[in-house]
Amino acid sequence: MADQGGEVDTNQILERPPQKQSDAKNEPASDIVDLCSEAFKKTAEYIMEELSGTVEDYKLLETMNKVTVSKYAEMKGSAHDIGCALQELNEKYTNLQPFLEQIDSIEESVNTLEKAAYRLDAYSKRLEAKFKSLEKR
């Protein structure tokens, strides 16, 4: 765009026509500023995406760690419950010990009774046989 003297002003070629000359000397064009901001924003996004791979690895490890922590907490609770219950069972078994000894003595008595019953049965059969033989005479 040529000025009134016919000479070409380089600054005016580089600038947009609607802008005033005073503004053009002090500040760049607003759309160029916008384009620069956009360019820097995109560059920042590009750099962030380059680093996002490592960030995703860390997030994965964090998730896996949290799941493992919850699993271990659950197992800890189960183990604790089982431990308490087994302690109670041991105490109850200790309290039952005299009764178990009574059961053992009862079993011995019953075995003795059973043997006596077998002997009695055999004696009664011998008696029956002898009585029958005497009857036949």
Add this chain to the structure above:
Amino acid sequence: MYSSSWNQETKLKLNDKVSASVNDMGSLIRHVVRSSKSPEMLGQAARNFCSQEHYIQNSSETLMKMGLIKAQFEFQQSAIERSVSSLEEIQDQLKTIQR
């Protein structure tokens, strides 16, 4: 004419320079990430986690089975306690028979 071609050349050079700067930045970031060896270490950590998962699952199942066995023990123990109450009567009957 000369100024317009100079302007065009300046724009092309600026464009190339900006592209080169952005590519250099990307290369620098990639180099920093690679030299820190964090992808290898993180991958190894994830693999170790996965290898332990089988053992953790087995331990969890074993604990569940132990819980079931504990419950069965408790049922049996309560049944024994109920049966123990009739021991005295049985002993009395045995003493009577033994006389």
